[in-house]
Amino acid sequence: MLCPDKKYFHVLSARLIVIICLMALIVAIGQFPIYGESTGADKKIPSEDIVNVDNEKSLSRDSDPENTDTVSVEENERASETFELLPIVFQPDYSINLTLPKHKMFRCGDPSKKQIALTFDDGPHSKTTEQILNILDKCDIKATFFFVGSMMVQYPYLVKKTYEKGHCIGNHTYTHKNLTNLTEREIYEEVEIYNNLIWGFTGKKPNFLRVPGGNYNDTVINVSNNLGLSLAFWTINSYDYMQQGRQRTLNIILSKVSNGAIILLHDGPVETIEVLPDIISMLKEKGYQCVTLDELTLKE
């Protein structure tokens, strides 16, 4: 049996242990941020997640997943140059270019014209975009680039350069997600943020949306219609991202090319740069004129 003093000592010790445990618990909780009072029912994408997505390597790109785009010191300096962006208009005037058919899906252009469109997806990249632009310059042709929004933020000078050289820039969404996995609101965000970025860089809005991976559903169609965008697919997938060899890429295009063809290539794989001059030469030899998607789908 405990004497009163010892009993009191044990009770005091027990209370002290409880107090110490409580203090430890409070300190532990303090290590973790508490995000508001959300119950999770109203999940909203934090704006910083939208703006600062560093997903150059995590893009579920159609092309080479191993592709890495090391940024040199010089590129970093250029990327950090201050660009005079036009003010981003969150309610831009989506006036449609009336020479384009509204809200259509394009898989090819006019079959009566000997024209084709080269399209480059998933740029811009510090290593390859300028090389593509140089090749196009040398061959004196214009093409269409479906940049990814989060990449445009990293390389604004490449977006500006592409636009100033007269190439067409289409919407390829902000983070290159499969749009069929998103809610209507999330699809709007993916597409509208891109439109606003392009508006800020060039003062113009894109005419085309190319959905990542070619995945679309009725909601995607409705959103693109509401935003005045035409869906642009392709006639020929060159599979240039498969590292299949230059000759195979050439053979695929040669065997399928026809009037109005839209050719899917990628901005990123080195092999695309290597084979591009041959692709253009081959198309010119066959009598095809290489034009932008705007021109290919222009109604006279």
Ligand SMILES: [Zn+2]
């Ligand atoms: Zn893509």
